[in-house]
Amino acid sequence: MLVLTRxxxxxxxxxxxxxxxxxxxxxxxVKLGVxxxxxxxxxREEIYQKIREENQAATAASGSFSTxxxxxxx
Amino acid sequence: MENESMxxxxxxxxxxxxxEKGPQFRIDAEQGIAIEFPGGIPGFEELHHYHLFxxxxxxxxxxxxxxxxxxVAMLLLDPKVISQKIEVTVPPxxxxxxxxxQEEKICTFFILRLNxxxxxxxxxxxxxIIVSTEQKTGYQVILDDESLPISxxxxxxxxSASAPTSxxxxxxxxxxxxxxxxxxxxxx
Numbered sequence: 001m002l003v004l005t006r007x008x009x010x011x012x013x014x015x016x017x018x019x020x021x022x023x024x025x026x027x028x029x030v031k032l033g034v035x036x037x038x039x040x041x042x043x044r045e046e047i048y049q050k051i052r053e054e055n056q057a058a059t060a061a062s063g064s065f066s067t068x069x070x071x072x073x074x
Numbered sequence: 075m076e077n078e079s080m081x082x083x084x085x086x087x088x089x090x091x092x093x094e095k096g097p098q099f100r101i102d103a104e105q106g107i108a109i110e111f112p113g114g115i116p117g118f119e120e121l122h123h124y125h126l127f128x129x130x131x132x133x134x135x136x137x138x139x140x141x142x143x144x145x146v147a148m149l150l151l152d153p154k155v156i157s158q159k160i161e162v163t164v165p166p167x168x169x170x171x172x173x174x175x176q177e178e179k180i181c182t183f184f185i186l187r188l189n190x191x192x193x194x195x196x197x198x199x200x201x202x203i204i205v206s207t208e209q210k211t212g213y214q215v216i217l218d219d220e221s222l223p224i225s226x227x228x229x230x231x232x233x234s235a236s237a238p239t240s241x242x243x244x245x246x247x248x249x250x251x252x253x254x255x256x257x258x259x260x261x262x
Contacts, residue, residue, distance in 0.1 A: 061189075
């Protein structure tokens, strides 16, 4: 992993068109700004992981759907 | 194995014994629509080709199966049928994010999960599946609205038991996508 040290107000660039800026640091928190092209989705990692886990759980359970369960929603 | 039970013969009579494992509903294996997911789906980033099937007896549901991994299969819900209870809109900037124009005709689905601990069917409202009906491409967008639950418990609407939310022949998202297929084929 690449490790960079940055101060508030400084930034770094990923590729040619993604810029991450450190806006503010205070009491163990870092406020970051992201400038990225529209087609690049930016998510907090834990949200992405939650969606991944939900998808995997949905897939694993898809064999258990029964007509009884679905019938309730007819 | 799992796949075989899923791909039950569409014309099998109701008396056909149900498989012990695998979804206990019928799909028309011939009528699947090929959908490409250019970016994959979180958790299955490497899978890009799927088929979308309509459930023959349950017009509000669809079944999404990965072409190269039949165990990657998800039950989807057409949100139109529960829209009176759930309002989820995909903001235009999300469409731009997945390279779809705002004029694009899209269909939205929720991924369903059978939650054993809750004993209930839950829908992921935070990250709907969006299908471009023209391009036949699919995306799972993660909405920014943190109030949208990932596990929204679905409750059967008993009050409308005598007045079904959809009437036979009514358009669902699947038929919309299917019709778009016909139109684009006809134009060529």
